[in-house]
Amino acid sequence: MNYWQPPRIRIDAIAVWKRNIQVWRKLIGPAVLMNFGEPTLYLLGLGFGLGHFVGEMSGMPYLAFLASGIIASSAMTTATFEGMYSVYTRMDPQRTYEAIMATPLEVDDILAGEMLWCGTKSLFSGIAILLVASMLGVVSGWQALWVLPVVFLIGLCFAGMAMVMSAFATNYDFFNYYFVLAITPMFILCGVFYPIDSLPELAQAAVQLLPLTHAVALTRPLVAGGELTMPLLHIGVLGLYGFVGFYISVALVRKRLLV
Amino acid sequence: MEHIVSARGLVKQFGAYRAVDAVDFDIPRGSCFGFLGPNGAGKTTTLKMMLGLSPQMSGSLEVYGLQVSEQARQIRARTGVVPQADNLDPDFTVIENLKTYASYFGLKPAVVGDRLEALLDFAALQGRRDSKIHTLSGGMKRRLVIARALINQPEMVVLDEPTTGLDPQARHVIWSRLNDLKEQGTTLVLTTHYMEEAERLCDELVIMDQGRILAQGQPAALISCHVEPEVIELRGERSRPLGDVALRHGCRVERLGSSLYCYTDDSAPFVSELKQAEGLTFMHRPAGLEDVFLKLTGRELRD
Structure with missing residues (x-):
């Protein structure tokens, strides 16, 4: 069997997405608390605390700058957690995939459903942050709703990469590498807390290769107002990362489970 | 079919x-x-x-x-x-x-x-x-x-x-x-x-x-097709010399540690001899799938 044969996307994937949303509904209390609690703390704590000293950044109140960046980084971390810890749990210790693969569904369908679910969870987190940000008065207008499909795309993008990590993982500690070497650097460097043009030139070029930079480049003008530059490039980069991640994860999980 | x-x-x-x-x-x-x-x-x-x-x-x-x-x-x-x-x-x-x-x-x-x-x-x-x-x-x-x-x-x-x-x-x-x-x-x-x-x-x-x-x-x-219809199982030290007796009665004998498994088509003569031995316990049973299985796959441990 050729493990690298291109994945087929079928409507069957929805069954896996539905399974996950049903489990999520059972635990909706803590899930919603997490969606609202964390960004609210960031926005209030850093936005007002640090904002008091910073004042404006890139011509907007620091709270607006921060909110429009956090909406992207939250989509990233939400999808990353789901694509690593939850996907790995269902694949390995919980054997959920083994059970699903005894039905007509294939690895392609399972991972497509998981990815869709990661995007959905990112969307939930995006809705929560947008609500909090608008109550704090830092959302520039109704056009900010366009950020929701973008947040969904950011979720797909990071889900693909996280699932690659799950396919390689043999235990949960393995994920620390990806957090320390990929997620945390992006969180710090990709323009969530300060504009990337304040980085050294070499670093500026380097962060252009990272997907979170392109995610923030879309969410900031949409939420806080301002000109959206080269949207197709940013969407393309996010889509490419997501697609490549999905492809590699499907091949690796086939190799792992179809033995 | x-x-x-x-x-x-x-x-x-x-x-x-x-x-x-x-x-x-x-x-x-x-x-x-x-x-x-x-x-x-x-x-x-x-x-x-x-x-x-x-x-x-x-x-x-x-x-x-x-x-x-x-x-x-x-x-x-x-x-x-x-x-x-x-x-x-x-x-x-x-x-x-x-x-x-x-x-x-x-x-x-x-x-x-x-x-x-x-x-x-x-x-x-x-x-x-x-x-x-x-x-x-x-x-x-x-x-x-x-x-x-x-x-x-x-x-x-x-x-x-x-x-x-x-x-x-x-x-x-x-x-x-x-x-x-x-x-x-x-x-x-x-x-x-x-x-x-x-x-x-x-x-x-x-x-x-x-x-x-x-x-x-x-x-x-x-x-x-694969084993004789009857089995006599003997256990313990006292069974050791009985292997030769079983062979004399035409049994096929397998040993595992101190146990003997004697397979035979006609158990009567061997069993009557065993009954005379004082205090000897043995098991006489029809052969089953387990005997076929062990005959074909051997008795050593599998891990």
Whole structure:
């Protein structure tokens, strides 16, 4: 069997997405608390605390700058957690995939459903942050709703990469590498807390290769107002990362489970 | 007779190790067919290949007349699977497990509504429909896994060691459920290393070891073909000198540690001699599948 044969996307994937949303509904209390609690703390704590000293950044109140960046980084971390810890749990210790693969569904369908679910969870987190940000008065207008499909795309993008990590993982500690070497650097460097043009030139070029930079480049003008530059490039980069991640994860999980 | 599964020259290799080594078999529709073998014999791999969950290296494998390598999805849609280890969804209750599993087959809730009740009855879990999975006993979980495998009304149910780890009561319940299924015309394919299970359930079976099929046939025919009809088992130090006596009476003798297994067509003379020996305990029983199994696969430990 050729493990690298291109994945087929079928409507069957929805069954896996539905399974996950049903489990999520059972635990909706803590899930919603997490969606609202964390960004609210960031926005209030850093936005007002640090904002008091910073004042404006890139011509907007620091709270607006921060909110429009956090909406992207939250989509990233939400999808990353789901694509690593939850996907790995269902694949390995919980054997959920083994059970699903005894039905007509294939690895392609399972991972497509998981990815869709990661995007959905990112969307939930995006809705929560947008609500909090608008109550704090830092959302520039109704056009900010366009950020929701973008947040969904950011979720797909990071889900693909996280699932690659799950396919390689043999235990949960393995994920620390990806957090320390990929997620945390992006969180710090990709323009969530300060504009990337304040980085050294070499670093500026380097962060252009990272997907979170392109995610923030879309969410900031949409939420806080301002000109959206080269949207197709940013969407393309996010889509490419997501697609490549999905492809590699499907091949690796086939190799792992179809033995 | 119509065959529901046909394998010819089936091979599965892991590196230098041949897990399944050029195996041929046919499974008649409506029968209960067993794969009997020690750990590592290649039984589970063979089942996984039948479902398209373990790519075959060479040979041909047809299920329902479809090539597994081409149409595994269609085959799985018509098959029920009971895996070796329970993989029920711990995030759901009993009834939710059945409903969710139905959705993987693309079955609409309206279609499976009545079926769910029938399956809860079948599994004797009506009273536990809203229980969490981790509160169920081992036997209940096993019954639920079997009920789950029937959600798509399969033509064939594949069971990988269906009663391993269950207590005798639970095993008997599972056996009676499997018999019910067979009576309804469902083909059953199972792996086991319990001889009793194979003798009770299987119409036909193969004995596998190290990836090969060593023998094939109906349980009774296998016994009469491979071993003498009676066995006398002797244990302990006092049995040591009796080996020669057994041989003198024409028995085939096997030793394992201090135990003797004497196989014979006519036990009467040997048994009457043993009865005269004061304080000697021995067991005299008809030969069974276990004797065939041990004769063909040897008595050394498998890990």
